[in-house]
Amino acid sequence: MAKFDDTRSYYRATAHAAPSHPRLEGEHKADVAILGAGYTGLSAALELAEAGYSVIVVEAETVGFGASGRNGGQVCSGFNKSMHHVEKVVGSEGAKVAWEIADGAPKLVGERIKKYGIDCDLKWGYLHAAEKKSQFEGLKEDQAEWEKWGYTGSKLYEGSAVREKIGTDRYVGALWEPGAGHVHPLNYCLGLGKAAHEAGAQIFENSRAIRLDTGDKPAIHTEHGSVHAEHLILAGNAYLRETEPYLFRRLMPVGSYIVATEPLGDNRAKTLLPTDDAVSNCNFIVDYYRLSADKRMLFGGRATYSGLEPNDLGGFVRPRMLHVFPELDDVKIDHVWGGYIGITVDRMPHVGRIGSRTYFSQGYSGHGLALSNMCGKILAEAIKGQTQKFDIMHKFKHPIFPGGRFRTPLLTLGMFWYRLKDALA
Ligand SMILES: Cc1cc2nc3c(=O)[nH]c(=O)nc-3n(C[C@H](O)[C@H](O)[C@H](O)COP(=O)(O)OP(=O)(O)OC[C@H]3O[C@@H](n4cnc5c(N)ncnc54)[C@H](O)[C@@H]3O)c2cc1C
Known part of the structure; x- marks a missing residue:
């Protein structure tokens, strides 16, 4: 599967300086060991460290390497399913x-940005x-329904x-x-x-977990060290893959791609998005876009299900942008990147426990x-003994993707059908 280089990402190019963290070496102990330094893992780490737990986060690459550092930046509300569906379950x-x-x-994201003074x-x-009636x-x-x-x-x-x-x-x-x-x-x-680090969580970067103990004595093992803990949190999402087969079978990594144009200038940007909102359309394969702080159009969309990155990422996404804003034809694309979104069969988050000590x-x-910010908090609460929200999320049962080792071609075929539906309906 392609790793999706993020060096051409607009976000990397405009990232604020952040502390780097050492590689995990030798034997360590903590109350809670967390795999993955994206929003899920860091959210749980922050809550637990603030509650006085000793926490170690083990990250294969660097903080925000996964979807959390690459996404469309759209702070969506709600689930990917209607409350009608939720109520039925x-x-x-x-x-x-x-x-x-x-x-x-979304309120939690807003509160944290304010509380920790995060400049983002x-x-x-x-x-x-809506493109259609x-x-x-x-x-x-x-x-x-919302009302x-x-x-x-x-x-x-x-x-x-x-x-x-628009x-x-x-x-x-x-x-x-x-x-x-x-x-x-x-x-x-x-x-x-x-914020998690300052609250006391230890973070190790460039430390890929190669083996997990998810039984009564939970542990994360990397090439150079191990963390033994009372509880484990698995927050590797679409990047975890076969390291935990139970989770892998229930998740499909889907490639999604974004382009950032050159800065458009205030006036031109205002003609496209006069009130500077984030936008997504209602198609099955969603277009999502917004302006950056320096007035570039950040346009995301298209999807791949094969695990392979398209050769010409810009050429892959740009037609979608021109479909909405044909006048951007003369505009240069400065940045292109992609990443993996983890999808479940029913599109609801998969929150649960393996045995009695490993949460995910x-x-x-x-x-x-x-x-993911909220679910990381919910996992932390469950470890602290407050299980009300965890118990509700745990009720959504997640079947494995049909097709076994043929699931990727099957999904590709299925998605072709949805693309056709988006185009024709
Ligand atoms: C291109 C793109 C656009 C998106 N746009 C939006 C959007 O606009 N709005 C929205 O709401 N959502 C969006 N998403 C989804 C959103 O980004 C994710 O749902 C969210 O970031 C998931 O956070 P996470 O912490 O669970 O996973 P991730 O951020 O993927 O973090 C997982 C971390 O675990 C690490 N890891 C994996 N395996 C191991 C291992 N073996 N050992 C150690 N560490 C490991 C990875 O390196 C990674 O850093 C988008 C995703 C992508 C890829």
Whole structure:
């Protein structure tokens, strides 16, 4: 599987200085050992370290190397599924807790940015854009459902009114919400790492776990050392792969790609996104875009299911950007990069436990910036003995992807069908 070099990423090029951490060497002990320094792992580390637990985070590369340092920066609210679906699985009382989780996730990101003074260009305001009438009807239903759950302040735009928000004729309607937005995801992750470290968590970088003990005596083993702990948290998500077969079978790594244009200047940027919101469309294979702090268009979309990186990443994504904003044809692409999104069969996060001491959370299915922060916190709470939210998330059962070793070609075929549906419906 391609590793997806992130050296051409706009985020790497504009990352704030952050402390580097040593390689794990020799034998170590901690109350909690955490695999992975993305949002899930660092969120759990921060909560546990602040509660007085000794915590060691073991990261194969560097803080924010995975999806957390590469994503679209869209701080989405909710799950990737409707509350109607959630209620069917966890019942009406459980759904109240699930709503607290979904609604609380972007708020948690906002609170942490404020509390720890993380400099990461946070902006609130998010648009769901419909290319088709049927999608706009779906957005109206979403709005009605959110209002039922007490979410206020969202607004529908129809026809030419959409242009107040997005400078294109591509959409028939849009739903704006105030409680979601966008950040510089890598700078947020580095800030979260710094906060966890300052709270007392030890972080080891360039320390790939090659073996895990998930029984009564949990441990993470790397080439040069080991961490033995009372509890283990697995937060490797789409990058963990076969290191933990139980999780691997229930997760599909999907490649997603982003381009950053050259800076557009304030005036031109304003004609495209006048109110500087984050946008995603309603297709199965989603376009997601926003402006960066220095007024570049950051446009993400397309997807690969083969584990292989396309040769010409810019050429792969740019047509999607021009589909929405044809006038950007003359604009230079300065940065291109990609990363792996972990998706589950039913697109709900997979939160659970292996045995009695190993906790995990993965598979936010493209909706993970805020949710991974919340789920990391939920794992920390479960270890502290507060299991209400963990128990609700644990109720979502996650089947393995069908197809065994043929699952990738099967999924590729399935996705071709959805692409066709996006184009034709
Ligand atoms: C291109 C792209 C765009 C996206 N856009 C959005 C978006 O706009 N909004 C949104 O909500 N979500 C988005 N997502 C998803 C979101 O980024 C993820 O859901 C979230 O970052 C997951 O965080 P995580 O900590 O669980 O995993 P990751 O950030 O992937 O962290 C896992 C970490 O574990 C480490 N690791 C793995 N295996 C080992 C091992 N054996 N030993 C030690 N360490 C290991 C990895 O190196 C990595 O640093 C996007 C993802 C991608 C790739």
